[in-house]
Amino acid sequence: MTTQMTTQTKREIVLTGDRTTGKLHLGHYVGSLKNRLQLQRQYETYIMLADVQALTTHFHRPELLAESVRQVALDYLSVGIDPERSTIFVQSMIPEIAELTVIFSMFVTVSSLRHNPTVKHEAKERGYEDLYYGFLGYPVSQAADITAFKATLVPAGEDQIPHIEQARKIVRRFNELYAPVLVEPDILVGERLDGLDGGSKMSKSLGNAITLDASxxxxxxxxxxxxxxxxxxxxxxxxxxxxxxxxxxxxxxxxxxxxxxxxxxxxxxxxxxxxxxxxxxxxxxxxxxxxxxxxTYKHRPRYIDEVLMAGTAKARSAARQTMGEVREAMGIHYF
Ligand code: ATP
Ligand code: MG
CATH class of the missing domain: 1.10.240.10 (Tyrosyl-Transfer RNA Synthetase)
Known part of the structure; x- marks a missing residue:
């Protein structure tokens, strides 16, 4: 389901994030960051540095991911994401997300992932023929990111619509199989910005972007x-x-x-x-x-680390709570 900025009245929990595959660009600003700036004033907001999702296409370049975590965090602070209002955290440091991914993967079919139009498009764009298991399954991992925080709203670009639909299906299936503890998210779709080369969307990996640190x-x-x-x-x-x-x-x-x-x-x-x-x-x-x-922020690397550590600790505690409820719902909470 998609949502319009003006029609929100309910109490939202917002979750969104970016793959740590390089610097953010104007497409991110237009498609997602701009909405986040507004949402963080009103709602509990989680912003995830998606380093595990980045591994799905960049597993051979872990050094790029590590470097990008701090770079993207600096991009967030530069556009005005306020760590007092938004919890910024690192995905790989929340093991509960990985646990939840495994559980979800038991009842998501391979064909539903193969038919996901964004997965198909990205696989083609990257020239993948035989799909890696992690790449094919990244929408499942994304459903875990969202549901671990019981997020109700995901501000993202239009390419994310199929993934949010997949997450909603997973939530419905889980709640019907076990107990109604998970929450179905809505997407708040931002505008799409085309790349400088025309045609495809502005993207880190396509080299057609104006990065947010450009002079x-x-x-x-x-x-x-x-x-x-x-x-x-x-x-x-x-x-x-x-x-x-x-x-x-x-x-x-x-x-x-x-x-x-x-x-x-x-x-x-x-x-x-x-x-x-x-x-x-x-x-x-x-x-x-x-x-x-x-x-201001680029000369304060210690501050950036503090923001990430505090945000990750807070996010971990929320995800741990959900994971406890998930185990309870499934009856696999042994001792
Ligand atoms: P990569 O090439 O590594 O996939 P990317 O540039 O596509 O990087 P992502 O980290 O995959 O960026 O996307 C993060 C968020 O930004 C998503 O919500 C996505 O929809 C949005 N986004 C990315 N590029 C654009 C764009 N050109 N226009 C609008 N939204 C965008
Ligand atoms: Mg992308």
């Missing part, structure tokens, strides 16, 4: 190179904004001016360089405060 010069250069309508060669050629990545950025970063851009582009009245300049300014309005906060 003003890097942002401006990356936007200058971003893919536009290929049919438009001269400034006066009529453009097709719906085929232009940069127009998509206008809709997201300066929606109030996007209709003007559409008209002028279609009439051939504005050139790509000017259009890119305007969107760069709007992106800079988002990036500048992030950069300023990063300057």
């Amino acid at each position: 003003p010069e890097e942002v401006s250069m990356q936007i200058r190179k971003a893919k536009t309508d290929p049919a438009r060669i001269h400034k006066t050629d009529p453009g097709h904004p719906d085929r232009c990545t940069v127009f998509g950025y206008h809709c997201i970063f300066r929606p109030e001016g996007s209709e003007d851009i559409r008209e002028n582009c279609q009439k051939g009245a504005i050139g790509c360089a000017a259009c890119k300049g305007m969107v760069t300014d709007a992106i800079e309005d988002v990036m500048q405060p992030i950069r300023e906060r990063r300057e």
